[in-house]
Amino acid sequence: MPGSPTRPHLYAFSGLPGSGKTTLARLLARRLGALHLRIDTIEQALRDLCAVEVGGEGYALARRIAADNLALGLCVISDCCNPIALTRDAWEGIAAACGARCTNVEIVCTDRREHRWRVENRPGDVPNLRPPAWAEVEAREYEAWTRPRIVVDTAGRSEAESFAELCARLALDRPR
Numbered sequence: 001m002p003g004s005p006t007r008p009h010l011y012a013f014s015g016l017p018g019s020g021k022t023t024l025a026r027l028l029a030r031r032l033g034a035l036h037l038r039i040d041t042i043e044q045a046l047r048d049l050c051a052v053e054v055g056g057e058g059y060a061l062a063r064r065i066a067a068d069n070l071a072l073g074l075c076v077i078s079d080c081c082n083p084i085a086l087t088r089d090a091w092e093g094i095a096a097a098c099g100a101r102c103t104n105v106e107i108v109c110t111d112r113r114e115h116r117w118r119v120e121n122r123p124g125d126v127p128n129l130r131p132p133a134w135a136e137v138e139a140r141e142y143e144a145w146t147r148p149r150i151v152v153d154t155a156g157r158s159e160a161e162s163f164a165e166l167c168a169r170l171a172l173d174r175p176r
Contacts, residue, residue, distance in 0.1 A: 008070040008100035009034075011170075012091040014082035015107035017137050018119035020154035020162060024107055025079040027163045031172070032077075035069045037062045039080035044129040059087055063094045070098035083142045103170065104149035111155035 011028060015021040022038060029036035043058035059080065066076045082088055088104065095102035109115040119134045132140070150169045154162045 008073050008095075008098060009075045010066060010070060010091065010095040010098075010100050010102045011075070011077045011105055012082060012088070012095075012102060013077060013079045013105045013107060014088070014149075016081060016109075016115075016140060016142060017132050018115055018122060019107045019109045020118075020152075020159075021105075021107035022079055023159055024105075024152065024154075024163055024166055025077050027159070028166065028170075029077050031167070032075050034075035034077050035066075036077050036079060037066055038126075039078070040126050040129055044126050048128055059090070063090060066091075067094050067098055070095065070100040076100075081140065081142070083140065085143055085146065088145075088147070104145075104147065105166070105170075106145065106149050106151045108151060108153050109155045110153050114155055 011025075011034070013021045013025045022040075025036060025038070028034065039058050039062055042062050043054045046052055046054050046057055046061070062078060062080070066078060069076050078091055080087070082091065092102050092104075094100075109118065115137075116134050119132070119137050122131065124131050150166070152162055152166050152169065157165075
């Protein structure tokens with residue numbers, strides 16, 4: 001099925017908390033009718049339902065769910081910090097194993113003051129999840145990218161402007 005319009009596609013979103021990745025991932029999921037896998041939701045569910053300290057289990061579970069859906073020919077959007085080469089390799093590996101395309105999307109907010117304001121003022125939308133404080137975001141491990149990706153800088157831009165850029169960079173028709 002390679003090259004056909006129905007070939008599955010994994011959009012692997014990455015970025016620090018507060019950069020705008022969940023907002024844009026949700027908009028893209030709605031636009032494409034794709035499955036949206038948010039690691040924050042999965043990890044908090046593991047804490048709540050299984051009473052476990054979560055390490056890499058949330059990512060591993062999300063990759064299995066992604067593989068099931070990619071194997072069905074569906075588009076999947078992974079929404080996570082995806083901070084190191086190991087996690088980035090794993091998402092690409094799942095796509096390759098399923099015969100799916102993979103597009104890495106990094107969302108950044110290059111205005112430090114705006115980024116901090118977002119982190120400190122955004123409402124929590126995952127029950128029981130304590131969003132990270134600014135100091136935790138600053139201290140988070142996040143390796144520099146060494147592979148191709150689409151980068152969208154959300155600093156000083158509206159959701160609509162950032163999403164329009166994302167769609168243009170993904171060569172999708174303009175958002176409705």
